[in-house]
Ligand SMILES: Nc1ncnc2c1ncn2[C@@H]1O[C@H](COP(=O)(O)OP(=O)(O)OP(=O)(O)O)[C@@H](O)[C@H]1O
């Protein structure tokens with residue numbers, strides 16, 4: 001037990017140090033507003049990327065509806081901070097708003113998860129596309145949240161520290177999941193759904209856990225996004241937003257925590273540096289997606305991860321692991 | 333004689349094709365039952381019905397006296413029916429250890445919140461599953477390959493891993509679909525000894541589909557013969573061997589019977 005605590009001490013203190021830096025850095029004036037904006041965007045995108053990776057990478061489906069879940073989180077949280085409790089103290093209100101944003105999106109993940117029981121592959125991709133369109137058109141038709149014009153005057157509550165905090169939570173939870181019986185079940189579904197069921201994996205439970213967790217964190221990211229930009233409208237969450245997240249996943253690497261970080265960082269920097277291109281920007285990301293799908297569909301870190309991102313109790317690589325070929329066949 | 337598994341007038345149609353028709357058979361606790369029959373006889377379909385991959389068109393399946401037809405395959409697996417596949421279906425991208433752990437996971441109690449938050453309970457179960465799965469792999473001398481991708485193993489090792497993975501379910505009944513497929517006669521003889529060892533070591537009941545006649549004859553306590561989805565003969569290996577209907581069914585197609 002003591003040993004276990006000691007092992008956790010280093011990463012825990014490093015994470016805390018990161019939080020302190022994220023909290024103090026803006027006050028020092030060392031980073032300007034723009035850099036801070038970019039850093040927050042990296043964190044938000046990393047949450048989006050790792051959560052979509054759960055469904056598209058670990059489970060091997062192809063969801064294009066992630067922006068829809070993000071929209072639900074953004075709107076639910078903004079309703080709280082703008083419409084319902086505009087005067088509540090931000091220190092209490094904001095964490096609650098982000099959580100409720102996540103829960104709203106997570107709830108919406110349930111029907112999509114249930115639809116995935118029956119269909120998969122291309123057909124499920126089409127269902128997620130339909131979901132995205134339903135959310136977007138739905139929001140355009142609700143006067144309460146401003147219809148197509150969206151919501152303005154959202155308080156700027158997403159600080160670097162909060163973005164960092166939620167990013168760590170997302171990676172921690174998804175790592176826990178991936179290295180649990182449910183995570184292995186999710187990977188088994190990707191590899192061979194029939195064999196998974198025959199080996200005792202309740203694929204329905206595994207799919208629900210994957211979709212709900214994935215959409216919960218998309219909602220969290222949406223809430224952070226809304227309170228970073230201070231302005232949202234339905235077209236902030238269109239298919240292009242989903243495409244952006246897809247590029248992060250397939251560039252960084254499918255079924256990889258490290259790859260999700262890499263992909264989010266790379267795409268954020270890319271989109272920022274493409275700003276001068278104006279609307280031509282919209283061509284670059286989809287084009288990257290095409291190239292990736294053709295030449296490297298599993299991305300830079302596909303199916304691999306850095307050791308420090310894995311839990312401590314995962315089995316240590318064995319010393320005699322080097323190709324020991326089939327000389328000694330089992331008990332014959 | 334106590335029946336572990338029983339089918340009653342089991343039928344499965346695929347469109348106009350009757351892959352299994354009115355099949356009533358029982359498997360006794362502790363025996364090795366051979367199932368033979370020419371290609372397309374419905375042997376694999378029978379396994380798919382027993383494991384819940386297809387629902388029967390009609391008829392009943394009783395496992396330990398309880399009806400299991402209509403249950404999800406995972407539920408049937410948890411009750412103690414494990415299988416291998418005719419064309420190996422490992423989780424190829426995953427490691428050897430992960431393949432076994434996925435089957436072992438069905439024995440673990442750990443709720444989704446426990447897993448998501450990695451509670452001490454969840455971590456304990458994880459360690460347990462690693463240790464138990466490694467132990468099983470060591471027993472089959474696959475321990476040194478634990479961290480290799482399952483898809484990278486040799487054909488023979490893949491076949492063996494599929495059996496180990498099935499055993500990780502801690503099954504009462506093991507269904508083997510042509511485990512010797514693609515093996516030469518001497519490999520098949522080795523597999524025969526291996527299966528006999530597994531059968532005793534894990535106190536299993538086994539149903540074995542196999543085209544290698546020598547192997548089926550050597551291993552089986554009883555043999556059932558299928559042709560066009562119906563049972564055409566059954567009994568002790570020697571009785572089946574000399575049965576004219578069996579010889580006819582085989583000669584009619586490939587004449588493989590020794
Ligand atoms: N999913 C399916 N859809 C339609 N027909 C099927 C399906 N599965 C099996 N069949 C048909 O049912 C019949 C029995 O097939 P099955 O695979 O059970 O035979 P088998 O005895 O295992 O043969 P083999 O020795 O070649 O493995 C065949 O005619 C096959 O084409």
Ligand SMILES: [Mg+2]
Pocket residue numbers: 375376377418
């Ligand atoms: Mg078959």
